[in-house]
Amino acid sequence: MNERILLVEDEEALRMTLSDRLESEGYKVECAADGVEGVKRAVGEPFDLIVLDVMLPKKSGFDVCRDVRKSGCVVPIIMLTARGQTVDKVLGLKIGADDYLTKPFEMMELVARVEALLRRPRGAVATESAVHSFGGLRVDIRGTAVSRDGKPVPLSAREFRLLQYFLEHRGTTLSRSVLLKEVWGYSTETFTRTVDVHIASLRQKLESDPRQPLLILTVPGMGYKFAP
Numbered sequence: 001m002n003e004r005i006l007l008v009e010d011e012e013a014l015r016m017t018l019s020d021r022l023e024s025e026g027y028k029v030e031c032a033a034d035g036v037e038g039v040k041r042a043v044g045e046p047f048d049l050i051v052l053d054v055m056l057p058k059k060s061g062f063d064v065c066r067d068v069r070k071s072g073c074v075v076p077i078i079m080l081t082a083r084g085q086t087v088d089k090v091l092g093l094k095i096g097a098d099d100y101l102t103k104p105f106e107m108m109e110l111v112a113r114v115e116a117l118l119r120r121p122r123g124a125v126a127t128e129s130a131v132h133s134f135g136g137l138r139v140d141i142r143g144t145a146v147s148r149d150g151k152p153v154p155l156s157a158r159e160f161r162l163l164q165y166f167l168e169h170r171g172t173t174l175s176r177s178v179l180l181k182e183v184w185g186y187s188t189e190t191f192t193r194t195v196d197v198h199i200a201s202l203r204q205k206l207e208s209d210p211r212q213p214l215l216i217l218t219v220p221g222m223g224y225k226f227a228p
């Protein structure tokens with residue numbers, strides 16, 4: 001039951017504080033102190049979640065994230081960014097991170113984000129073994145693999161869950177707040193822009209022409225609808 005978390009952080013004091021707190025929440029925490037070790041462990045061992053600092057020796061957190069996603073690994077990744085690195089947030093989303101925390105942050109906040117990412121979306125069990133195909137798109141829920149025209153499409157864990165949620169509610173109009181609640185586990189509407197950013201990213205990866213989407217449709221004033 002104990003979910004395994006990989007913590008990639010070079011500051012020893014912070015590493016110990018974070019790892020103590022997460023272990024007190026019942027998680028099994030493993031640590032890496034630089035980017036190269038981070039990638040090696042993330043790709044080579046089974047983790048349920050990665051907490052990844054951006055500023056790291058040997059390899060930046062962004063490069064670590066990119067390398068992990070390139071390897072086909074969809075483990076949820078929370079990035080720790082320095083104050084004011086807003087440009088970096090956008091970059092991080094593009095390379096497949098799932099969530100962000102800006103330093104300094106409250107430990108409670110990190111624990112809440114970890115819990116939200118580890119929570120399985122409702123209905124996941126029902127379609128777990130299913131493989132869905134739409135034109136050239138193939139989605140293997142159990143194998144958490146997506147390919148387009150035979151080529152693997154690297155998705156972040158959040159993008160995969162979003163796609164999975166769409167698949168489970170095909171043809172239904174889903175509002176941003178419903179998606180936030182069900183896929184992100186957030187109950188406020190503060191982050192609805194987050195949904196739009198992830199939808200844009202999914203379209204970029206899955207649609208033949210992301211500006212004229214045929215899979216994930218916008219329902220004006222309402223939200224989105226998956227209607228292949």
Ligand code: CA
Pocket residue numbers: 009010011053054055056
């Ligand atoms: Ca650092």
